[in-house]
Amino acid sequence: MTRSLRENIFKKTLNISLVIFFIFFISAFFYSITHRVFYPFELNWLEGEMFLNSLRVLEGKTIYQEPSSEFITEIYPPVFYWIGSFFIFIFGKNLCALRFISLCSVVLLCYLIHRISIYEKKGIVASLAGISIFLAFYQVSGTWYDVARVDMLFLAITSWGLYFLSLHTLHKNIWRLLLGTIILILAFFTKQSGVFYVFAAFLYLILKDRKKAIFFIGVFLPISILIVYIYNLSTNGWFLVYTFNNPRHIPISDSFVSDIIKDILPILPILSFVSWDVLHRVFKRREYPDIWDFSFLISILSFIFIRCRTGSYLNDHIPLTYFTSIIFALKIFNVDKYILKNKLNLKIISKAILVIQMVILLYNPLKYIPSQRSIDFGKAFIERISEIKGEVFIPYHQFYAYLAGKKTYLSAGAFWAYRFGNYYYPEEIINKLSKKEFSIIVTDDVEELNGIFLGKEISEKIIKNYSLKECLFYCNDVEFNVPAERKFRPLAIYYPKKF
Secondary structure (H helix, E strand, O other), X not given: OOHHHHHHXXXXXXXXXXXXXXXXXXXXXXXXXXXXXXXXXXXXXXXXHHHHHHHHHHOOXXXXXXXXXXXXXXXXOOHHHXXXXXXHHHHOOOHHHHHHHHHHHHHHHHHHHHHHHHHOOOHHHHHHHHHHHHHHXXXXXXXXXXXXOOHHHHHHHHHHHHHHHHHHHHHOOHHHHHHHHHHHHHHHOXXXXXXXXXXXXXXXXXXXXXXXXXHHHHHHHXXXXXXXXXXXXXXXXXXXXXXXHHHHOOOEOOOHHHHHHHHHHHHHHXXXXXXXXXHHHHHHOOOOOOXXXXXXXXXXXXXXXXXXXXXOOHHHHHHHXXXXXXXXXXXXXXXXXXXXXXXXXXXXXXXXXXXXXXXXXXXOHHHHOOOHHHHHXXXXXXXXXXXOOOEEEOOOOHHHHHHOOOOOOOOHHHHHHHXXXXXXXXXXXXXXXXXXXXXXXXXXXXXXXXXXXXXXXXXXXXXHHEEEEEEOOOOOOOOOOOXXXXXXXXXXXXXXXXX
């Protein structure tokens, strides 16, 4: 067998393998979302809080206000809540309304990969490869693509803003530059980490045209500062407290090094190859990095900065994997050239590495789909809560209290995040606990473990005035558990002590 024949067989094997992998990951993603999007309960323990925040906007209530026992908002800026309130108005008061935001964002992200491939004349194969690679990262990103949280919306807004800025450099159209700038302002008010990609855009523009870079930052900064000033003034200063002061006080995690390593290892083959390609093009071939190169490099810094914080999770590298998908598909995959003194074909190497990466990313989609048992358990649990006379306190799942028609109180997660930056004593809840006014309390932990999120004051009052009477029985570890997060589900039921 000649060398050329062996190479042809190897190429065909790689191509067939990739086609199979692409079909699998696209099919697995669509199978997962079709079985998850209408799940009536939480896929992620913060979904319910995003819903309650969006519902407040729909009802005309403020979300950035002085903390109270009834409500403390999460740490995010308001754009998701604004859009969420609109989707709730259109699709009804349920979690799938907010999940549609994330799914629409995924569609926009996939379409953007296709648009970039058209402008760079890379063809439909590169476009499909980029989309497939992006969807293949679904599981290692915590299966957050369809979760009712801010991440996918933020990435979609950011990426399209960067895209319009890149179009400006091709066509010298000032309106595209202005549009890209405005979209990045919107991204910044969707999630605070948007500031990283503003910096990436500025670096890109300053290499291309300093005047346009000055125009960009000259538009971005005054408008952003003005919006912050007006919004903060209208909320009596609470906007900055929640969205900037409190997050900056979240401490460094003791396990951040091991967390980062565990997150990076499953994507190391493609991440390493893309990193090499960017550095090789910039330093070896003296090419100017484009906006996606800058975004990729900045996303590494953003990931490390955010992932080292307590409470971070797998979703924090979603921007990194997205920009990795773009660069690999449009700048490496199917590029027919040789490296290392014309001995190694880049196209063959990239496909071989991609096959290895796809093998590592293989997953069973059934593992992340809520079972019918979870649905039945959830319905029975909500019905049981609704039949209880008097008030209930479910600090980890206030959304379930809402579904049961009960009054909602502060969320344990929001309370936990707020207390990093400011001390708050939930007097009303403490008084109700002291007077045993809650008919039952349902937590995810048992006794002293409540102190992790609820704080010493609430935990001590629960233990002093309430008795652990029951632990909910589950048939297995996944029943009624959130599939897109660390495991959270109602467990311990406390009743008032009788003396």
